[in-house]
Amino acid sequence: MKTLSLNQIDYLPDGLLEATPENLHKILPEPTLIHLAGRHAEPVFVSILLHGNESTGLFSLQLLLKKYQSQPLPRSLSIFFGNVSAARKNMRKLDNQPDYNRIWPGTELPDCAETEMAKEIVSIMKKRRVFASIDVHNNTGMNPHYACINRLDNQFLQLASLFGRMIVYFIRPKGVQSAAFAQICPAVTLECGRPGQHYGVEHVLEYLNSCLHLTALPPHQVQPQDLDLFHTVAQVKVHEKVSFSFNQADADLLLNEDLERMNFTEIPAGTVWGTSRFNSLIPLIAQDEYGNDITDTCFSIQNGELLTNKNHTMPSMLTLDEHVIRQDCLCYLMERIHL
Incomplete structure (x- = not known):
């Protein structure tokens, strides 16, 4: 070493x-x-x-x-x-x-x-x-x-x-x-x-x-x-075998260019994050705080669109920097908690 x-x-x-x-x-x-x-x-x-x-x-x-x-x-x-x-x-x-x-x-x-x-x-x-x-x-x-x-x-x-x-x-x-x-x-x-x-x-x-x-x-x-207190319930990454972009239409996953505007905003189920070339494979991986895969709980694909599944989900750290997304993650998902 x-x-x-x-x-x-x-x-x-x-x-x-x-x-x-x-x-x-x-x-x-x-x-x-x-x-x-x-x-x-x-x-x-x-x-x-x-x-x-x-x-x-x-x-x-x-x-x-x-x-x-x-x-x-x-x-x-x-x-x-x-x-x-x-x-x-x-x-x-x-x-x-x-x-x-x-x-x-x-x-x-x-x-x-x-x-x-x-x-x-x-x-x-x-x-x-x-x-x-x-x-x-x-x-x-x-x-x-x-x-x-x-x-x-x-x-x-x-x-x-x-x-x-x-x-x-x-x-x-x-x-x-x-x-x-x-x-x-x-x-x-x-x-x-x-x-x-x-x-x-x-x-x-x-x-x-x-x-x-x-x-x-x-x-x-x-x-x-x-205070406004939130609990991070998931880390979201782009699947390592999936190509993605915010502006290249031929990518496997084309994410919305205004995605980062959702940061610290509670969004409803059915919110569109982008479009996918895959009909069954969800191109993201969501893990809860214990490392369990909860991708299907958080996201789904319908008619080629990548959708959120849960109400009152709040993203943080959504970024348009593709290099940072690969090095770290796409975002975190949070929920409001009360003392």
Whole structure:
């Protein structure tokens, strides 16, 4: 098994606060964990660039650290700069790499250099008595800002609701950073819209600053009327042997070009997602949170049209980026839940 060294330092290298994702590798040539001391010793852990083309985390942290250049941090801060080699090429991951948000303890991937590194990071942060974990992401489709949690626990809900009222609970896919850290501290994933949007950077900056000022997470229960809570019930992929497109009419599956507009919208049964050349084979694969195939429950083919089967289904992360769909998935399906 190849080795992957984790660079671990306790200072900010020169040029880090001005670096772009594309030239970050010149300053941090490998995945790096930086520990910065603050007035409260138990650190907030923040991971960024687990996907190299998701830049909001880097830019928001740069602004945050500039804010505290001449004053102490309110709380210690540990930052993991993830897939810097993919960031260099503005890619989610390189072709020879695993997904850096599937490598964490609990993963279904075989042991590799990256999974060993992720185990080491969790162990390091556990010894440092991590206060909270925040994993910052962007997505490619039209989605609102929302926070994700892996436990329906009050502290997790409190941490998530600081970002906004829209919260998604999920337990699959496995091997994500937030699920690993959920075993040792309150943990959230932030989904901050598309990269390159100033509002996303400002929103994360404000959130991180608020978390650094927390002395504790509020003990009182989050009120149901203060949040919109959804449960991810399925991950949807395009069948690997099926060709698909949003504009090539000769593809096996021709998906609607406005599909991403359905994100975070409850849609009725019978909603058309596209047209298929297959009369019986459903060209998608839907798996529930336990890995069971529920494709026939979610979708059907009628007269060459790909239809949804259930009322009140809400997609998230629908994207028109065909490369991302192949690397990851077409979308997730959610249902509203009530506390």
